[in-house]
Amino acid sequence: MSEEDEDQPPPPKRPRASPPADQVLDNVLETVLQFLDAPGDRSAASLVCRSWHRAESATREAVAVRNILAASAARTARRFPRARSLLLKGRPRFADFNLLPPGWAASAFRPWAAAIAAAAFPALTSLNLKRIPVTDADLELIARALPATFLELSLLLCDGFSSHGLASIASHCRGLRVLNVVECDMAVEDEQEVVDWVAAFPPDPTDLESLSFECYGYAVSFDALEALVVRSPRLKRLGVNQHVTLGQLRRLMTHAPRLTHLGTGAFRPADGGDEGIDFGEMVTAFANSGRGRTLVSLSGFRDLAQEYLPTIAVVCINLRTLDLSYAPVTPNQIVMFIRQCFNLETLWVLDSVRDEGLETVAMYCKKLRSLRVMPVVANEDADELVSEVGLAAISRGCRDLRSILYFCQSMTNAAVIDMSRNCPELKVFRLCIMGRHQPDHETGEPMDEGFGAIVQNCSKLTRLSTSGHLTDRAFEYIGKYGKSLRTLSVAFAGNSDRALQHILQGCSKLEKLEIRDCPFGDAGLLSGMHHFYNMRFVWMSGCNLTLQGCKEVARQLPRMVVELINGPPEDERTEDVDILYMYRSLDGPREDVPPFVKIL
């Protein structure tokens, strides 16, 4: 076109030929949309009109499929060809507590691995999987498909792979920066067949920035690990497993003085004491790493030798995250270092710290934003170690609290109401009173008023888990005030379908609903028909649903995949439903349906 313009005399005035208007708009849009990061914003942008949809899809780099069964790999690859990072979430959370039989979606990841291997995601550098069964073959496929460009692999709560899979990744992905294996249930292997995947890393200096394998059940060769750390100058996060002893940890720390996150492994000297690690040496090790002020997160302590715990006091001033959830620390012990932890934002502890320990935490950790108090003995009959006293102390001391998970044996409405008033910024409130149907132990009343106050006073609440004795009234409150709620977890609560109706009709932003063992039936379920397409999933187990009700939902909402799990075999005439798990899906019901699942 330009040559024509030069040779001939300028034609009579007409607009210079330009790309079609659509294309201009697309180009501009793409340029602008590159700056849009937040997933919510991107979703909104893609819904404006077709050209915005096209532009947004072409530019989206961080792709999240938060229910892996909702969209197929092929569809995702077609829509987001430039995906650089992929986040996939699989099983529902209640599967963590053995409520879902294994093998429920055993091959959910296979098509994705195949798609990656077939270069459907050419720009892919980062893979983030949560609660997904992954096999060694899948990892091998990915490693071989993207050897040079693959940078990050994060496996959280995944299962099915073994040391062989990790070895594939380690040996093939030369540019690997992040390998995080967190809380995974790796496949059991014969001792002779375990591969030392740490030794599988190539001998050249690596780009590793984060290496975490705290949940790995076998010992890795310490020499290989030490050599790896030595040749990984960019290493910032290191999380070792419980087979790494205290002396070994100290050596690793000297090789990586700029660590920001440290998972400390066993935190116990080796048996036989030939390591020569003593208290002072450990303090020095921490002091050296603390000198750079880089260490902000400590976790591990998987087999804590209690006398060494105070060695961390040296770095406590800089700590923002402290995970003691595998260490039964007593109140006397926590006092020794918690006073310096005034910058602490995230604290995970066991209830062994007792109310006194929590009071100390409340006194010193004024910036605390996220607290988890997990039970040492997760049993309804266990001794009561923490109670409403601890909760009240935390609420008085840590006004900035955003998220709390609190396990206890009994609770009072007063303490919960206090928390709702003292901590209005709460976004996550998960209270687990371990005794089922436990009322307020002082007044004998149901816990309705407590939870009601939480939803009423904490207007930013997005996640709520209930427990204790609750009547329909609690859910009336939740429906009325829980307008920002996105995730709701209910167990052993409520009197009737009214409760479920309150939830489904009131919580307009609800996305994830998990219910177990509540007296809710079809009427309650059907009251949510208007909303189910807006939800990521609904889980109801041990309730009073019947086949008829579920069929009705499936009939009215064709895009919902309605799975009945552990249902009666075909020849049984009963109508009861054990587990209902339903979710919207663009690609219809899946094909790999195990025998205990029936899709309506």
Place this chain on the structure above:
Amino acid sequence: LKASSQPPYISTILLSHQHHLLLHFLHYTNQISPHLLLPHHNIPLPLISRFRSTSQPVAFSASSMEIDAENLSATELRLGLPGTSSSEDRPKKPSPTVGTKRALEDTTSEASGTGSAAGEDQDTTTPAKAQVVGWPPVRAYRKNTFQAAAAKKAEQPGGLYVKVSMDGAPYLRKVDLRMYKGYRELREALNALFTKSLAAAENGGDHQYAIAYEDKDGDLMLVGDVPWDMFISSCKKLRIMKGSEAR
């Protein structure tokens, strides 16, 4: 067993949410006979929960029934659906180290803190509560981590050192009874400790010697009569006596 012939108080028990009453019922039925328990599917109840009896033998006093995990699962009262292949039936995975995430070991939680529930008191009027699947909502890996640690602690409460005196030997020795698994090892260890004195004794012509111990009440007893574990818990002192004195 038809629904009509159920003991009349079943619905009251279960509707009133009194778990210990439910277990009284289990206790009662276990005394009758396993096969008189209700079959799974004839209980139309508003509150459906999944219960699994604990595998703790002391919870039930039925004499004839052999109570272990396998039998209890056959007699468990499950208020679930027929053909429910519940999570209890999944095969257990062996664990490499501390705990398997999916180990179905809810029942072993008695090993830790709540010692009294699993404890020695044989009075079984308050059996331990039946464990509900997946409650409290703590991942099995975490649950098992502490059970393993608690069990380990229970096994090794520290050394048990007792003095050993030998007639005629100038010095006493001390041994840690927990180092040995049985009487034979103890004898061999004492042999090793007192070789010189024994050789001296032999020169005097008296080859026989006997090992005796002093128990909690201060009585001198011959070693070897009671089971090893009982011996360990009651032995306060050891004494190697010349054969002539032992008779």
